[in-house]
Amino acid sequence: MTLPDYGTQGYKSILVSLDGGVAVVTINRPEQRNTFAGTLPEELIAAFDLLDRDDRVRVVVLTADPKAPAYCSGADITGGWGAIIYSEASQKEGLQAHRDGGGKVSLAIFRCRKITVAAVNGHVAGIGFTGLTIPLDFRFIWSGAKISVPFIRRGISAEAASTYLLPRLIGYSKAAGILLSGGTFTPDSPYMNGLFHQTLPTREDVFPAALAFAKELAANTSQTSVAWTKLLLWRGADTMEEQHILDSRALRELAAGHDATEGAKAFMERRKVKFTDTLSKNLSSWIPWWREIDVNYRRAKL
Amino acid sequence: MTLPDYGTQGYKSILVSLDGGVAVVTINRPEQRNTFAGTLPEELIAAFDLLDRDDRVRVVVLTADPKAPAYCSGADITGGWGAIIYSEASQKEGLQAHRDGGGKVSLAIFRCRKITVAAVNGHVAGIGFTGLTIPLDFRFIWSGAKISVPFIRRGISAEAASTYLLPRLIGYSKAAGILLSGGTFTPDSPYMNGLFHQTLPTREDVFPAALAFAKELAANTSQTSVAWTKLLLWRGADTMEEQHILDSRALRELAAGHDATEGAKAFMERRKVKFTDTLSKNLSSWIPWWREIDVNYRRAKL
Amino acid sequence: MTLPDYGTQGYKSILVSLDGGVAVVTINRPEQRNTFAGTLPEELIAAFDLLDRDDRVRVVVLTADPKAPAYCSGADITGGWGAIIYSEASQKEGLQAHRDGGGKVSLAIFRCRKITVAAVNGHVAGIGFTGLTIPLDFRFIWSGAKISVPFIRRGISAEAASTYLLPRLIGYSKAAGILLSGGTFTPDSPYMNGLFHQTLPTREDVFPAALAFAKELAANTSQTSVAWTKLLLWRGADTMEEQHILDSRALRELAAGHDATEGAKAFMERRKVKFTDTLSKNLSSWIPWWREIDVNYRRAKL
Known part of the structure; x- marks a missing residue:
């Protein structure tokens, strides 16, 4: 492949930089409290897909500006869930045509074959947790971060394939505890036990710690x-x-x-x-050995 | 459905009450140390089946009288395991006709689509743990509770589908640690880590804490x-x-x-x-999407 | 079966003794730092296979001389990975003919139907962890043990079916944390949480604690x-x-x-x-109820 120049991809909601095997993706919608909206989902998908295939990249760090109001404050529900979930395709083709935007991002991160590191340097809510925290291999977090997982208190269910990932990551007991209480947690909550690689005392400490960890891995793996x-x-x-x-x-x-x-x-x-x-x-031509699933909806034939 | 009146179901081994979206099921065999015997299994199955379908119910709390000698002291093996396990069906139809009574209750609780909360306000042994503690979504427990899981020391194996649930809830390492040591544990045992939502200092504290938790969830989910x-x-x-x-x-x-x-x-x-x-x-007519399994033994044809 | 005499099996790399239902297998290559090499793999496979079938055995303890430089210091890579991994069969028959030596031992231990206890009284590296620590039911360890899991830093991947076992034992979050950092850990590392039954202060304390535990289980289960x-x-x-x-x-x-x-x-x-x-x-003739898989490579026909 021609090596991509991340500066010319036209990203509006993220920043991407590459240095010595470590790519840094920064969520960049501070004025919108880093909500999961606008061009953010599609840009994250495009970026992780590219970083997965770019041979120069060994480790990807996902973070946000520590001065932003949140690492990611979740979906923007000012227009209700309908505005988010009633995709055009599902309006035309029926319920089964819908594909959750959060899940698309989760999948792009999950499928990345490089080491992925979340540097959660602010509060997270909803998809900020299910999509932008748990699908990464390592999670660094600010000790003061509020982690809100309120799905059952908002009339929807946990999304972004979090009902697949969370019980596998930390067991069904803690996963159910988080998802069926709909609570707000801090990183030291017993339910979060085992999820975070390191908890840092200030928002500003999170990214440097994650970056140093990423650089060491990039150099030696x-x-x-x-x-x-x-x-x-x-x-x-x-x-x-x-x-x-x-x-x-x-x-x-x-x-x-x-x-x-x-x-x-x-x-x-x-x-x-x-x-x-x-x-x-x-990488062996033997990969994939598993049954690959095309998650795209196949439009009903005309 | 016609809304059931829980006061007229003729329960002998349990009490069931309903208040503001929270149903409370109380194990009520204190003179028999709350053993898992008599009408208790069938009444629990009937109650959880009803509570699952009763639209008024949002959360179910399972508890016992804190003055009873135990939350549930397990099976009554004064007549040996045979009296419990040699069901009439299996005597007539062969070994494969047997269905474990503990597993039937575990399944009824597991299948309940409401939030379920165990308020374990006393000691638990055997099926009291595998059937009446682990299948619920949340577990509150008294810090002084003795949790006995002695199956391999009594010549039988762990039952009530606990070999399915326990490794998923807390991982195979801790599940094997519990089941293959056959030990007696307290809630603060490392093997129990991650299993309990809250541990309370006295038996009397357990139910009120669980009830308050249940009421908040019933009101807001x-x-x-x-x-x-x-x-x-x-x-x-x-x-x-x-x-x-x-x-x-x-x-x-x-x-x-x-x-x-x-x-x-x-x-x-x-x-x-x-x-x-x-x-x-x-609830969508799309449910169930999974392969449903009829656990009843299909009697050999005449 | 004729009861085997473990003293006459001609083992060169292990010692096997049997006392009151407890078999003790001691890794015995101190001069080679207990590397996983020489006759050690094949002798471990033979011993665990025999102990699995010997009705006198109820619990198996795997340990090493506490004065040896390590419990097991991993593979001997002085000749490179090729010397270990390029088995004769795979040279003749192609890549798919290769069977990982570590995995063969993991499987032999995993398949043993007796209680298995690792008494890890020294440092462990690589296969010492993936093959000789995690596949056992209980793990006792010296608090000072260094646990090195450096696969991704040596150009190979985690082996011995550890990518199957480790996420199931302690969850994918901690398993990925261990395997994708390639780090060196001590038993009190958060990533190791839930893996060890007991951590002992000195190397000499480990085996007696494991043996006492094993004897109690052998007598009562x-x-x-x-x-x-x-x-x-x-x-x-x-x-x-x-x-x-x-x-x-x-x-x-x-x-x-x-x-x-x-x-x-x-x-x-x-x-x-x-x-x-x-x-x-x-044991019931109904076992195995699962699909048994023959892991041997079936040689291409002449």
Whole structure:
């Protein structure tokens, strides 16, 4: 692929920068309290799709300006849920034609084969939590952040595939506790236990900590190793036996790459690694091994 | 449906009351140490089935008299396991005809589409834990409660589908730790971490705390939102993509209801919500989307 | 089966002893820092397979000499990953013929129907964690143990079916946190929360604590109850309903055994149990109910 220039993508609701293997995506709608509206959803989808495919990128950090009123204050419901959920397609084609905008973003982040890090440096509500916090691999958060998950108190249900992700991330007990209380939580809530990599005392501390973590990983991890590990985790088998067959093949294919040779060599020589394998050149044609699902609605034929 | 009068159901082992959207089911066999025996199992099944369908009910609290010797002291094994497990059907029709009495109750509670809250205000043993504690959405408990899970020390295995629920609720590590040690735990045991919403210092504190929690939820949550969220959690898909398609449809259908309009409006007007949608009138005909399984044994034909 | 004499199996890399229902397997390659190499993998597989079938064994403890440099310091990569991963079969038959050596050991431990206890009395790295720590039912560890999980920093992916086990044991959030950071952890790391039964202050404390725990379980638990519970946990159904049908049958079959009668009787008589049912005589012919998978590569036909 021609390497994209993130400065010329015409983003209006996000900023994207790339430095030494780390891409930083900044939610940039401070005047709208960083609501999940306007061009934000489509730009996040486009950006994560691009970052997933850009070989220069090893780690993606998602954050917001710490001076914005919130990391993401959720959907803009001033016009009611209908304005958000009654997509044109579903009006014309029926209920089954609707695809949740939050879920589209969740999926784009979830499908990114690079390490993803959320630097949650402000309050989060609704989709700010379900779509822009939980789908990332690592979550850094401000200790003072209010996390509101009010779906059942607003007449809708938890969305963005959060009913899939949350019980897997932290167990059904805590996931149900969060989603069926509809409460507002702080990062030290027992229900949030296990969800955050690090909790920082001030809003300003969050991004630098996440960035330092991201840079260290970008410098020292193999892009193909990371992708295989994420795929084995999330696209794995239903039994130990099948997983053993899957990861045997993963290991055998990785062992044929440069990064495995370099990884062992650098370890023996007690020096820094220089990984060069990339997803576009070195990821097995054997991927995907799972049943891929096209989530787009197939328009009824004329 | 004609609204049931819980005072005239002829319950002998439980008490059922209904007040402002909250139903309270009280285990009422104090002279038998609240053992899981007599009419208790069948009455619990009948009550939870009724409460699931009764539109007036938004939250169900299960508790016991705090002066009873236990919240539930498990099965009555004075006659051995055989007296409990050798059901008449299995004697006549063979082993495969048996259906575990604890599991029938677990299933009735698990299938209830309202928010369910256990107010565990005393000791629990065996089925008191697996059937009357873990299948509910929220668990309040007395800090002094002894939780005995002795199956492997009594020559049987964990029942009531607890080998399904417990690993999902808190992970396989803690679930195996509990079930394969056969130990007696207190609520602050590391193995119980994440299972309880709140731990109260005295037996008398448990029910009032659970009731206040239940009342707040009953006043402020949508019945249809709750049902959809529970079903998306427990009847969800195996992949993010399929869950995205599922919850997109859930949201689209909820957005067409009164509660979604009211939820957004009340939020904008900074006032209390008045939710009116009900399961009998407003739950989609699209439910169930999952493969329903009839657990009844189909008697061999004559 | 003829009862095996563990002293005459010709093990070179492990020691195996049996005392009162507890088998102790000691990793015995101190001069090679207990690396996962030489005859160690094949001997562990053979031993766990034998212990699984030996009716005298109720609990298996896996440990190492506390004076060894490590409990297990991982693979020996002095010759690079290739020397480990390029099995002869895969050289001749192609990539798909490879079977990960770590996964073979993980599977042997995972499949053991007895209670398994890891006494991790030293540092662990790589396969020492994924293969020799997490697949056991209970984990005792030295508080000073360094747990290195560096796969993505060495150019390979997490193996030994750890991408199956770890998210199930402690949730995807912590599992991803461990595997996608490639970090070195101590037992008190938040990512390790819920994984260990007990953390001991010195290396010398670990094995005695694990052994005492094992002896108590061996004396007081039913072999058939344990096997059924492990199988219901790990070979369980996808829905509550199916699990209810499964465990109903398990209970009905256990109730027909001696151990269930003895378990109830001993409880009523307030005396110690004497369990005598064994897997070879008393485990249902109904097992396996799940789809068994042959993980061996079927050699391409001549």
